[in-house]
Amino acid sequence: MELLRFATAGSVDDGKSTLIGRLLYDSKAIFEDQMEAVERASVQRGEETNLALLVDGLRAEREQGITIDVAYRYFATPARSFVIADTPGHVQYTRNMVTGASTADLALILVDARNGIVEQSRRHAFLASLLRVPHLVVCINKMDLVGYDQEVFEAIKAEFRAFAMRMDVTDLSFVPVSALHGDNVVHRSAAMPWYEGSSLIHHLEQVHIASDRNLIDVRFPVQYVIRPRSDEHHDFRGYAGQLAGGVLRPGDEVVVLPSGWSTVVESVETADGPVHEAFAPMSVVVRLADDLDVSRGDLICRPHNRPVVGQDLEAMVCWLDEKHLQPGGRYAIQHTTRSARAVVKELIYRLDVNTLHRDEGAPTLALNEIGRLSLRTTAPVFYDEYRRNRSTGSFILIDEATNATVAAGMLLDPAHVG
Amino acid sequence: MTQLDTSPSVPVYQLSHLRALEAESIHIFREVVATFERPVLLFSGGKDSVVMLRLAQKAFWPARLPLTVMHIDTGHNFPEVLEFRDRKVSELGVRMVVASVQASIDAGRVADEPGRSRNRLQTTTLLDAIAEHRFDAVFGGARRDEEKARAKERVFSFRDEFGQWDPKNQRPELWNLYNGRHRPGEHIRVFPLSNWTELDIWRYIAEEGIEIPAMYYAHRRQVVRRDGMLMGLCQWIQPGEGEEVTEVTVRYRTVGDATCTAAVESAAATPEEVIAEVAATRVTERGATRADDRFSEAAMEDRKKEGYF
Numbered sequence: 001m002e003l004l005r006f007a008t009a010g011s012v013d014d015g016k017s018t019l020i021g022r023l024l025y026d027s028k029a030i031f032e033d034q035m036e037a038v039e040r041a042s043v044q045r046g047e048e049t050n051l052a053l054l055v056d057g058l059r060a061e062r063e064q065g066i067t068i069d070v071a072y073r074y075f076a077t078p079a080r081s082f083v084i085a086d087t088p089g090h091v092q093y094t095r096n097m098v099t100g101a102s103t104a105d106l107a108l109i110l111v112d113a114r115n116g117i118v119e120q121s122r123r124h125a126f127l128a129s130l131l132r133v134p135h136l137v138v139c140i141n142k143m144d145l146v147g148y149d150q151e152v153f154e155a156i157k158a159e160f161r162a163f164a165m166r167m168d169v170t171d172l173s174f175v176p177v178s179a180l181h182g183d184n185v186v187h188r189s190a191a192m193p194w195y196e197g198s199s200l201i202h203h204l205e206q207v208h209i210a211s212d213r214n215l216i217d218v219r220f221p222v223q224y225v226i227r228p229r230s231d232e233h234h235d236f237r238g239y240a241g242q243l244a245g246g247v248l249r250p251g252d253e254v255v256v257l258p259s260g261w262s263t264v265v266e267s268v269e270t271a272d273g274p275v276h277e278a279f280a281p282m283s284v285v286v287r288l289a290d291d292l293d294v295s296r297g298d299l300i301c302r303p304h305n306r307p308v309v310g311q312d313l314e315a316m317v318c319w320l321d322e323k324h325l326q327p328g329g330r331y332a333i334q335h336t337t338r339s340a341r342a343v344v345k346e347l348i349y350r351l352d353v354n355t356l357h358r359d360e361g362a363p364t365l366a367l368n369e370i371g372r373l374s375l376r377t378t379a380p381v382f383y384d385e386y387r388r389n390r391s392t393g394s395f396i397l398i399d400e401a402t403n404a405t406v407a408a409g410m411l412l413d414p415a416h417v418g
Numbered sequence: 419m420t421q422l423d424t425s426p427s428v429p430v431y432q433l434s435h436l437r438a439l440e441a442e443s444i445h446i447f448r449e450v451v452a453t454f455e456r457p458v459l460l461f462s463g464g465k466d467s468v469v470m471l472r473l474a475q476k477a478f479w480p481a482r483l484p485l486t487v488m489h490i491d492t493g494h495n496f497p498e499v500l501e502f503r504d505r506k507v508s509e510l511g512v513r514m515v516v517a518s519v520q521a522s523i524d525a526g527r528v529a530d531e532p533g534r535s536r537n538r539l540q541t542t543t544l545l546d547a548i549a550e551h552r553f554d555a556v557f558g559g560a561r562r563d564e565e566k567a568r569a570k571e572r573v574f575s576f577r578d579e580f581g582q583w584d585p586k587n588q589r590p591e592l593w594n595l596y597n598g599r600h601r602p603g604e605h606i607r608v609f610p611l612s613n614w615t616e617l618d619i620w621r622y623i624a625e626e627g628i629e630i631p632a633m634y635y636a637h638r639r640q641v642v643r644r645d646g647m648l649m650g651l652c653q654w655i656q657p658g659e660g661e662e663v664t665e666v667t668v669r670y671r672t673v674g675d676a677t678c679t680a681a682v683e684s685a686a687a688t689p690e691e692v693i694a695e696v697a698a699t700r701v702t703e704r705g706a707t708r709a710d711d712r713f714s715e716a717a718m719e720d721r722k723k724e725g726y727f
Contacts, residue, residue: 003435069570069588074563074615081435083613095590102592210432223445224452228481236480242445242594247431271479279431283444283477296452320590334595337452394593403576403599405589 001076004209007085007104007133009097009124014110015141019179020073020086023201026186027075070100079205089120094127094353094368098318098408101131102394105209109138113146113176117159123353125160129167130316130370130410132387134212136164137173137203143192144178150194166356168387171207175200213280214389218246218254219307220300221336221382221392226285238269238285239294244336244391245384246302248286249277256292257299257309257382263290280391297338299382299392307382307392313375314348314412315386319365321399321406325373327364331406333377335395340379342397348372365407373409386410436622440473443610445594446573447477450555450608451484453598457555457608458515458548460727461487463503464673465630466559469619470611471506472628474557486513486551490544490727492536493520494654494676502631517547535678541726545581548605555598557608558727563615567719573612579603581725607727616671617696624689636669636687647680671696 008016025035073084085100087093101107107128111121121138128136138160146152153176164172175184176195183189186201198206223241228234248254252265268278269285278284286300294300301307319325325344333342350362350371365371386393397407433441450457459474461467474483487507507514522543523530530536548556562569572588574596589597598606611619623630640651642661648668649655654676657663668681669692686692718726 001435002432003438069585071566071569072562072613073569074613076615076617081615081618099590099592103594210430213431215431224448226478226481230480230482233480240448240477242441271476281438281441281445282433283441283448285479332599334597337449391593394595396592396595396597398597398599403597403601405591405597408590408592 001079001081002209003081003083004106004204004207005083005085005104006106006108006204007087007097007100007128008108008110009087009089009100009127014089014112015179016086016089016110019110019139019141019177019185020084022179022182022185023084024073024075026182027077027201070096077201077205082204089124091120091123091353092368094123094370095318095320095408097124097127098131098320101128101133102390102408104128104131104133105212106135106137106204106207107133109136111138111140111156111160113140113142113152113156116156117163119354121160122163125164125169126167126353126356129164129169130318132168132390132410134209135171135173135207136169137175137200137207139179139200140174140176141179143176143183144181148176148183148189148191150192153195173197173203173207175203214245215247215279216245217305217307217384217389218248218252218300218302219244219384219389219392220248220286221338222294222296222298222300223337224296225294236287237291238287239298239300240283240285241337242283243278243280245280245389246305247277247279248284248300250274253303254288254300255303255306256288256294257301257306258380259293259298261290261292262303263288263292265289297336299336301382307384308414309380309382310414311377311380312345312414313342313377313381313383314414315373315375315395315409316351316370316412317365317373317397317407317409318370319367319407321404322367323399323402323404323406324367325365325371325407330400331397332400333375333381333395333397335381335383336392338379338381340377340381341400342375342377345374345376348374372412383411385413388413436618436625439614439618440476440622442594442613443470443473444477446596446608446610447474447557449596450557450598450606451478454555454606456486456551456553457484457557458486458488458551458553459557460559461489461503461507461514462673463489463499463506463631464559465619465623465634466561466611468506468628468630469614469622470557470559471510472626473610475510483510483512485557486515486553488515488517488547488551488553488556490540490547491516491518491520492540492675493518494536496631496633496652496673496676498633499631499673515547515551517543519543522546535675537675537678538721538724538726540675541581541721541724544727545725548581549603553605554600555606555608557610559611560609560727561611561614561616561619562609565718567722571609571612571722573609574598575607575609576600577605577607577725581605583607583722583725585719585723617693620689620693620696624693631673633670633673635692636667636685638665639668639681640665641668641681648682650676650681652676 087096087100177184226238255262266287349358349360384392395409641648669684686695
């Protein structure tokens, strides 16, 4: 059984909570005591049973009737296990959406059939494409309120496709649903015989994600050096880490960055025994044929397929902190298992997430704003373009005075940087 | 699946969901040990902490576990769990710290309320022990699927100098980049099992053949029915007035403080039978077995803000 992580974004009005509630309820992931607690709380507030209360876990969220933070939800069908990163939809929670999308295989975007595509739908689609979520599913919800009309569905679909073409969206699907009545959520709906695609859950079970990972460029950031120094494993020296790309096998010729020394993979080990190959996201221990000086933050790759090595970076960043970006400011940067300092050389432009307009005169980035930055780091970073590898292409910036995580960055190809 | 994917000439590089969760947890353990000075793993002998310990072992194999383990001992233990805890710790040869709630009570740090569970009192003992031993990273076995406040928890969860959790001011956590920075006196709680569900834990126990205390499997036990829950008789639970003692076949879905952990009627005697039972159950494990979470809608959130597990 495979694991699929998907992100949803939306507000209560879109029927997002109802949809999630239905996915959880119909897959038996909501339990009776949780349902009773929701019913009790709803009665106390004088409301009808409000499935949003299942998802909104914090007191402040229930009081205000909004989702503030990312909530993680879990359910499984016989075909797959699912992790939902459920995030609020409003523009003031862009950072939460970015967080939820960062690890998602798929993004679910809700559109209210009565309203068609609104600013929020465009923003969600843009954020999913910015974070390189490989699959996008647009649920056109509340079909019951437009008489299950195929024309409404087709018109929204065409409009969405038209603007998605301007973005980097690789796999786009549309499902007409009524979350409230369950049409096309778990079972194909009898009310929409004109729809020939699969139900939402069937789509989530079947979407092909195995090839989304990069299996071409071997990238092994060293996390930790294992040296037992025990009688049994006296000379054992292994490099522990999680494959960030490619397939690594014993016998492979490799180089270690930054030293550039080349050697051969002697074995790839796990606590359950050696393996004949390792691929992302496996956590393994790599042993090398030669005794080299390798430590945390180094990167193992193939000699003819190396990442970019550089100190001058360009990236799209989402600003995550109340305190604005300081052009010229210094931050700590965390990239794979490597830490350094970075100075912000320039804010190249700020991007309006609703219109995609680039403001080249913007002085700073505030919370939830997205822009393109150039940075210089105190030590070389071994990276790939984010669109090629989400792991070696991403970083975070940390304010060294407050220790807060202030930005999420997606690196751009230096060939396009100029 | 299309023909292409299953063709033997095209290998399918795909991990099962359990192996993907395992790889994620191992990565978390290694990040912490590589970047913190004094990490500690909370070990109670309960199934989640046993699985956590197994994952930690795997992360550093073939080296010995570079961690201290700590048990917050409420003094109200199931004796078989204490025996199990001591045996596991001695097998692994790791250092164990036992921080005692009774000692906190005796020292006047907290006041015991007779007849009430000591669950909430553990927070003081835990925070005192973290301060005393200057632990900077504390591994806990909490899972996001357990409870709605836990669903909002980060993998690396920052605690201020008072050990408090501020749910409205959490660090964003993206990709697999964890920000563990903190000042002296502050610490980070780390939850390597964040994305595991109760069913995943059981499937892993079955797949790996992990030993857990026998009370997780069906056995005969004398119980009283209290607030709709089955409380097993022991040193701490005695029948009250008008309570009838019966012997039933039960198992425990969670193992915590003996005064507030209930049993469920069950005939599941093996991991496989437990998996079948958990897959079919319609009540969460905390709802079925934890008297402490029934106080209010926000009981867990309130305890967590104070510094609870």
